[in-house]
Amino acid sequence: MTQAIPHTVQGFSKMSKEKKLKWLENHFLSEYPESIEILKKYTLADANDQIIYDRIAENPVANYTLPYGIAPNFVINDKAYAIPMVTEESSVIAAAAGAAKFWMNRGGFQCKVIDSVKLGQIHFYWNGDYETLFSLKSIFLEKLKTLSKSLTENMEKRGGGILDLELKRFPEEPGYYQFLIHFNTCNSMGANFINSILENYAQNLKDIFLDLLPQSTSSPEIVMSILSNYTPDCLVRAEVSCPIDELQSKHLSGKEFCEKFSRAIKIAEIDTYRATTHNKGIMNGIDAVVMATGNDFRAIEASAHAYAAKEGKYQSLSHCRIEDGHFYFWMDIPIAVGTVGGLTNIHPLAHISLQILGQPSAENLMQIIASAGLAQNFAAVKSLITTGIQQGHMKMHLLNILNHIKSSNEETQQAVAYFKDKVVSFSAVRNYILAIRND
Template sequence: MTKKISGFSKLSKIQKIDWLTDTYFSGKEAATQVLKTYWNTDKKLQQLHDEFIENTLTNYYLPLGVAPNFLINGKHYTIPMAIEESSVVAAASKAAKYWGERGGFKTTILGTTKIGQVHFTYTGDKTSLQSFFTATKATLIKDAKHLTANMEKRGGGIIDIQLVDKTESLENYYQLHCEFETLDAMGANFINSCLEQFAKSFEREFNADIRFRESELCIIMSILSNYVPNCLVRAEVSCSVNQLTEKNIDGKEFAAKFAQAIAIAEVEPYRAVTHNKGIMNGIDAVVLATGNDFRAVEAGVHAFASKEGSYQSLTHVTIENDIFTFWIDIPLALGTVGGLTKLHPLVKWSFELLQQPNAKELMQIIAVAGLAQNFAAIKSLTTTGIQQGHMKMHLMNILNQLDANPSEKEQATTHFKTHPVTHSAVVSFVNKIRS
């Protein structure tokens, strides 16, 4: 059967599944049953999920867990995390408990400005273009009033528009660089609508100006940026180095080794990438649980990590007068209204769990999740090693791969409390039980 199809999107869900299983699968009934297994029995809820995207076949589940005991600015939180990776939720919970006993996390909003740009080319005199923009700027803002009126009533809207000359980087290339405040909305649709209106007005006014009869202006595109270095939040923890002492770990020695690990991530990109990936384990999990766009957050965060010209650690540490301070500054453009926030039942559940935060509060909670994750990772790396805790959490995944029954799981869990967990060791142990 041909693997090319016309009009696929117009087929019903069952017709799509039939074509796919007939074309690509040796066992049609088994392949179909896998998809149907994950359908929701509540037809109305399933239709809601079906309409989130195009060509929906089924639901793809991720575990939704929680990390309790977060003390943030004197307020207790239990944080929802949607993620499949072993040990992430456990590590966050452990860090939350650790810092809850040492004063908790402190957060500060450093800015909430979001960015959009109208990209265009222009051939002509630069001075004339700047003069034209200065005279036209008020018109651009006025023409967008029908889009900004409601946002302005709530205290948001357009902050500024600037003309940026980028011709040194690319011939004839200019921008309208636009700043926005979108309050509790992530604001993508609002920003993009404003940008398209700016472009339309800018082009109209340009074409009506007799100074530019010998010049050409071409609007290339109008789009928000996911790089938001001025939509920034800081999360930090701090205590005396003596308070870092526990079990066989000396506080001063631990602090010094921890600081050296952070310093390495600040200068070594190979380490920084993995270091920041661990931070994003915590951040992405909460972003996803709250119905926000984790791809946009990832892109903006990694660009921010490269702002000095090389890829660096997002977290930093100081030890001054025997005070250990560990912090993260991170750009987070988030929303608590719009998108999935009022549609997806588990997103609504997550927001209620978080006590209905506004966008600024959500920024702070998510930044803390990233900092906690990084602290737990660096603490493990510089003391016991990362594999000890990670592989213990991974044990159940290995047992499930081996189709272990409840008795085998119980025996393996008991055994590996006192033995190193490796894939080969678990296979050997289960085979020994079975033999």
């Protein structure tokens, strides 16, 4: 008989929150009794409000709090926005807001949704003839629409539903096929909608094969059916542009700035190491808005990085060109989001975020999110080719350092004033605070 491993537990999910905390205290936090009290503090005082958060995830014992900030001065398609952002990285909101202010009087961000198609897949194995199956593709689509009528009725009333069906096969895996199904989910992200339809169809697929291919000696073996988070046709473009001369700074002429900026972008287009960090900066801005609006930042991250590698090599999501005395900087990126359903309706701050943004449609929100990502990228590259990234980043990081060394309010005020024109580093800040305390 296998001996039980210490500190494993049965029925943890059925315990009350108090019992979960007690179990943690007894088995994993016995040396840190203060940590249990901290966990208790990170619970809302109003029990009814706390229930909302407790129902979002499994086994909740506290709330993990991140800053909720605002990046003002965004002008997107000639309309002003203040963009809510949730992030733990201190320089993200400042950088986005700084870039927004820079472009505010230069036409702002011009955006358009190229398409808003979302995808689902039914994966199956079959030993029949591909050409015969392919010839029946349109009939399979009609069968799918008929079978899922009760599920799609409300979505169709809003202008959405099932759009198309592709049949795909993969030579490297004989006998493997998939139906790649295209959806329009209007203002919802649509994950549950898509998955419900796919599973309904998969359950009936063997009967449909028997009906359409009665001579076939093989029936399909269903492996799985699920949406795809790669949405290359749920695509939005964000762009900024201005005359070259308007990019002049105390560091560089407009021409010099544009040349260095375009070279930095070119490096991210050809070098995967640089492209990874470059695109991470874009996602700093995108994820912060996605989280603030209650959408799935992990799905959007996965799709964006897959899109960055769509040509067989991972490269920059953003691009730049200099033409006829003008600077153009733009990005095409897949962003599948919703403004109804899911956390957008459940999470109070997600609901407020959408109010701040003027109750946008899903396509409007795609444009807002893309603008935040492009703003973040512009600010980062601008810093890299002028002052360097650390100067601005470490200034914003100063308060984090002061928090880490537990400075008092008075010490914090003195340190902020002292480092206004000095290089910030952990050791420099720590030594300064120690010097104050030793006076």
